[in-house]
Amino acid sequence: MAKHTLEELRSDYNSLLQTCEIRADKLTEVQEICDTILANKPRYEAIATAASVPWFMVAAIHSLEGGLNFKTHLHNGDPLTARTVNEPAGRPQNGSPPFTFEESAIDALAFDKVAVNLEPTFAGICFKLEGFNGFRSRELGIHTPYLWSFSNHYTKGKFVRDGVFDPDAVSKQCGSAVILLRLLGMKAINRKQLSLGRVLKQSLQKAPKTKHEHQTMSLDTTIRAVQTELGVSVDGRPGPETWRAIHLSVVGKNPTPNASLKTIIRAVQKKLGVFEDGNPGPNTWAAISLDTSIRAVQKKVGVTVDGEPGPETWGAIHLAVVGKNPAPDAGLDTTISAVQKKLGVTVDGQPGPETWDAIHLAVVGKKTGGIKKARGIKKGKDTTSLVGEGKPADSRSEKNIATLLPRVRPFARALIEKVANQGIIIKVTSGTRSFAEQDELFAQGRTKPGKIVTKARGGFSNHNFGIAFDVTIFKGSTNPEKATTPVFESPVYKAIGALGTDLGLEWGGNFKTFVDEPHFQLRPSWAADLSESDMLAELRKRKDSGKNFFA
Secondary structure (H helix, E strand, O other): OOOOOHHHHHHHHHHHHHHOOEOHHHHHHHHHHHHHHHHOHHHHHHHHHHHOOOHHHHHHHHHHHHOOOOOEOOOOOOEOOOOOOOOOOOOOOOOOOOOOHHHHHHHHHHHOOOOOOOOOOHHHHHHHHHHHHOOHHHHOOOOOHHHHOOEOOOOOOEEEEOOEEEOOOOOOOOOHHHHHHHHHHOOOOOHHHHOOOOOOHHHHOOOOOOHHHHHHHHHHHHHHHHHHHHOOOOOOOOOHHHHHHHHHHHHOOOOOOOOOHHHHHHHHHHHHOOOOOOOOOHHHHHHHHHHHHHHHHHHHHOOOOOOOOOHHHHHHHHHHHHOOOOOOOOOHHHHHHHHHHHHOOOOOOOOOHHHHHHHHHHHOOOOOOOOOOOOOOOOOOOOOOOOOOOOOOOHHHHHHHOOOOOOOHHHHHHHHHHHHOOOOEEEEEEOOOOHHHHHHHHHEOOOEOOOOOOOOOOOOOHHHHOOEEEEEEEEOOOOOOOOOEEEOOOOHHHHHHHHHHHHOOEEHHHOOOOOOOOEEEOOOHHHOOOOHHHHHHHHHHHHHHOOOOOO
16 A cells, blocks of 8 residues: 655645535534534543644544544544454553543544644645545545545545445545534634635535524624623624723723733633633623623612622612512512512522523613523622532532532532533542641641642631532543542543633632642632632631621
8 A cells, every 4th residue: 555645645635625515415414513522622622732633633533433422432433441442452552441531532643643743734634634544545546535525525435344445335424624624614723723825615614503603693792782882893893992891891990001902801801700711702701791781780770880789789670670679678589589570580589691681671771682691600699609509429529519618519519510421520529628637738748748739728728618629530430439540630630620610610720820630619709809818818807707708
């Protein structure tokens, strides 16, 4: 079999890209594949970081080799419960089954030397993808279905098993180049990531409306609504003018003249209690929309405009909506519930986006245009909260979750469940510690044997106040109760961190001075503008005085 080089095949790949069209009868299926890929992007990114390959390349291989099933080896789709049986057999050589998808994927990419001399261009990616499966189809004179199935460049012919080619068999899988093409069309991949210049319009076909595109449409509507409310140019493209206006509204002052856009965005995210990364996604815009809506309502009913609705705001809303003041002894829950009942929305005393949309329409006289759900965001009480106690976790986790404050427990359970949905088992292995227990841990690696695991003495860790917990990945069984082998170092922790921040938690992997990937904490809203040391000082005062940590 001839040995091929990228330079030999470069013009072929680029020519096929320029003329590629996704088959009309396969558009919906291709879109569903891409939607599934994007829903699991954090896992692919964690593997990509460890293996030094693009995340979308991992995803494309996963689609073809394992049908996007996280219980299969990336090498060939064999089950993770044992080493691979089919070619390449006996992988991974190190470790013992059952393997995690991440362990298998990193081994597969290393075994095939995918990262070696990988050129980050469309042609370079295609060369490596075709090489992962083999160049046998090319030798038989057809465009490999591994790249081009579901497009105009492929009709029939495939290897039905190792070494056996059937010229009439038709691949039922979407080709990896077609997946990349659709991801490009969805703008999930930046053209610059593949060093693409101009791409022909027919190569970026529109599929039927999808979750991703509906979210994009909703986001555009939200941005325009915020711009309208703040009196800036309404174009759905938030630039410096929009972000400076948002900063003034949310933070309460203009940003410094030389502040970068990323600095301004991070300041807004910090104030709103969402993930601080300077890259505003749907959750950030949902929080901005909610804050803007609340301030508009406060302004309309003539109370203090601060985006933090307390008794004064809710009393005025009750008067405006219900038509009378709330009873003098009515609690905030009762007042909010009365407003919700009058507006015909869910009556739970927990004002989320649905409630605020209805209030805004009733009081201000127009819809907010906001994203309907912002996970983990509920304004009107003291901080971020989740409804209910959450699905019970494994026994070890529950023992540690029981030590956390009631406000934090649902977040720990939600994280365990969210991660389990990705085929990963984690357990909460540390919850609240006493000051004395913290001092004992601090001594480890200093005055006592062991590795240093904390920089905090008693009273200087969020674990001492019931707002923080640590997790550990476990393997050995698909049953959490029977999974007893801990995994302390893994790229999967980054994916877990992304899932935790999506819930509204702060992740220790983002700490600047002491990176702690197993760590998660729920920051009280009053501490949004405080440094970690200032927040801990206030928590110590509240502990001494008996004041609620979240009030």
